[in-house]
Each structure stands twice: as structure tokens, then as C-alpha cells.
Amino acid sequence: MKIKVVVAGARGRMGSTAIEAIEKSSHTETVAALDYKYGGLHLHKGTVNNEGIGIPIYTSMSELMSNHAVDVLLDVTDPDAVFNNVQDALSHGVRPVVGTSGLSRRQVDEISVLVETYRIGCIIAPNFSIGAVLMMKFAAQAAHYLGDVEIIEMHHDRKLDAPSGTALKTAEMIQHSRPAHLQGHPDEQVHLQGARGADIDGMKIHSVRLPGLLAHQQVLLGGEGELLTLRHDSFDRKSFMPGIILSIRNVVTREDLVYGLEYLID
Ligand SMILES: NC(=O)C1=CN([C@@H]2O[C@H](COP(=O)(O)OP(=O)(O)OC[C@H]3O[C@@H](n4cnc5c(N)ncnc54)[C@H](OP(=O)(O)O)[C@@H]3O)[C@@H](O)[C@H]2O)C=CC1
Ligand SMILES: O=C(O)C1=N[C@H](C(=O)O)C[C@H](O)C1
Secondary structure, three states: OOEEEEEEOOOOHHHHHHHHHHHHOOOEEEEEEEOOOOOOOEEEOOEEEOOOOOEEEEOOHHHHHHHOOOOEEEEOOOOOOHHHHHHHHHHOOOEEEEOOOOOOHHHHHHHHHHHHHHOOOEEEOOOOOHHHHHHHHHHHHHHOOOOEEEEEEEEOOOOOOOOOHHHHHHHHHHHOOOOOOOOOOOOOOOOOOOOOOEEEOOEEEEEEEOOOOOEEEEEEEEEOOEEEEEEEEEOOHHHHHHHHHHHHHHHOOOOOEEEOHHHOOO
């Protein structure tokens, strides 16, 4: 039996690539799209039609559930939509796999409580790319020895949130191995607001948005007379697909919340 997946954000860049990957896998199938508009229409290769071609679009989880058996919700929408979608899925017994960035720490904590209440699995993956997850793990390992860190994340100019979910998760992972401390000159003078980037425990995060980019991150770790640079590049959204399929297959086996793909890979 294939795992039945509903995709929220199915018309978008990630959603349409994910549907192709879900269809290609012998373990998964897409049964419907959850959207905020176009209910009653169908979606085929990212295009909405009224000819019944492709998967049906629903604007309510209850209506969707009364027409289809569903195991997993893949959410790749936007920061304003994701939290409601996850709450809705959990209350309908559907396991969320969340790729959407921009969830606050408080929202993640609330999702954790819901997961415990309903006792069904949920995976939140700030980055589905295995290479990016390795870069984050290596950065956390390296920060134990080289504790002065600056993160530069670079994305396409259609991205809504800054800093990226990946940069925030990287900083969070580094916080476990790096005691909080001031970096740079203690009497530093900033003459242009934002010049030194965002600050987490003294670590700096810089966000670049440009056409031509997709998703890239450098973690710079400085020591006396040396610099370690860890860099990851996603050149194609296909880089996220193995992580999505891994998450969908894994979430159906669990009853807890996983926040980060590093817990699914050794
Ligand atoms: N975890 C990971 O590895 C990755 C995560 N992402 C994240 O995934 C998200 C989507 O990225 P991307 O595909 O580039 O963005 P897109 O803007 O291309 O796609 C998002 C889609 O979601 C739709 N949408 C908005 N609100 C809702 C809603 N309430 N219900 C259903 N659909 C909705 C949008 O519709 P409309 O166009 O009408 O607004 C749009 O079609 C972002 O948060 C991004 O950061 C991206 C890449 C990798
Ligand atoms: O918006 C994107 O494109 C991406 N968003 C995620 C993030 O915020 O980290 C993951 C990846 O970087 C692509």
C-alpha cells in the first residue's frame, strides 16, 4: 500500500517538484492538493484546470478527508499559512511533514504539545537537502573548537522570510556547542543599521536575496590565524526531494515530533 499524501502549496515551486517526486516513488502517491483557493478544480503539473485533469483541489481539510483516505500532509506554503495547516492536519489524524520556513519557536512548541496530545508523528525539516543537513551538523561540530561564527545565507529574491529557516536551525545547533559570547571588537561602532547582521548569542547572520540564486549557505568559523568555511549550495529543487520522501516514509512510523532531518540520518 502506498502512503497517501496531500500537498499544501502544490501550485508553488517546491509543491510542484514534490508532487513529481512523490509520484515517482514506489512508496508514495499524491491524493489531493490543499489550497486556500481553486476548490473544486484540479491541478496538473502546476497548472489549475476545470477539466478534471490531475489531482483534486480542496480548500478545507474536513471536506478533503470526507472524500479521501490520507496519511501525510506535506506543507510547502508560506509562513502565514503553515501553522494553521499543521494544526488542522493533526486534529484530523494526518501526519504533517513541514518544509515551510518561518515557524516561530513558540509555534514549534505548540505543535509539540499537539503531537503529544494526538500521539501522531510530525516532522519539521528546516532543510530537506541531505548536503545542507550535513553542513549544519559539521558547523555545530566545528563551533566546539572555533567558537566565533558568522552565517551567510543566500537565496532567490522570491523568498518571503529572513533569515532562512536553515540559518536559524544552524545557529540553534551551534548554540549547543558554543557558549554565548560577544564577537568582534567590544567597542565596535555600527555606522549603517544592519551592517553587522542579525545577532544570536553573539553569532551573526547575514541574509542575501538576489535573482539567480536558489538556496546557499556559508558558515564561517574563525580562530587565531585561521578560518574554516563550510558551504552548501542547492542549485536545483531536486536536491530537496530525497529528504521529502525520507520524511514521508519515516513520519508514518512515529508518534513524536522531529525538528530537523539530522535526527533521521546517521
Ligand atoms: N525545507 C526545505 O528544504 C525547503 C523549504 N522551502 C520553503 O517552502 C516554502 C515554499 O517555498 P516555494 O515553493 O519556493 O514558494 P512558492 O511561493 O513557490 O509556493 C508556495 C505556494 O503556497 C501557496 N499557498 C499560500 N498560502 C497557502 C495556503 N493557506 N494553503 C495552500 N497553499 C498556500 C502559494 O499560493 P499563492 O501563489 O497563491 O500565494 C504558493 O503557490 C517556503 O516557506 C520555503 O522557505 C523551500 C525549499 C526547500
Ligand atoms: O525558500 C527557499 O527556497 C528555501 N527555504 C528554506 C529555508 O528557509 O532555509 C530551505 C532552503 O534554504 C530553501
